[in-house]
Amino acid sequence: MMPVEKLLWWLIAGKRGGINRAKIIKKLNDRPYNANQLAKELDLDYKTIRHHIKVLEENNVIRPAGDTYSKLYFLTDKVNENYEVFQEIWNKLVIK
Numbered sequence: 001m002m003p004v005e006k007l008l009w010w011l012i013a014g015k016r017g018g019i020n021r022a023k024i025i026k027k028l029n030d031r032p033y034n035a036n037q038l039a040k041e042l043d044l045d046y047k048t049i050r051h052h053i054k055v056l057e058e059n060n061v062i063r064p065a066g067d068t069y070s071k072l073y074f075l076t077d078k079v080n081e082n083y084e085v086f087q088e089i090w091n092k093l094v095i096k
Contacts, residue, residue, distance in 0.1 A: 017052060025061065
């Protein structure tokens with residue numbers, strides 16, 4: 001398994017759409033959201049959000065809870081424990 005710092009760099013800076021994934025991580029650090037709420041909060045298309053959620057889920061950055069229609073997303077424990085690493089990446093990329 002890839003170390004958290006390398007994984008986050010790859011997901012945020014190394015792949016297309018990384019800025020949107022970073023914004024999702026920031027939002028989920030505040031509180032859980034469902035895909036529709038994230039789309040509204042970030043002013044992004046629902047399908048775009050679903051794509052990024054899938055990428056983040058596949059890489060164990062976020063996890064779902066609840067059934068299909070009311071599914072909320074949370075940061076995984078691994079990401080919560082290393083949130084300062086994410087914050088450093090965010091700051092280095094000067095994403096505001």
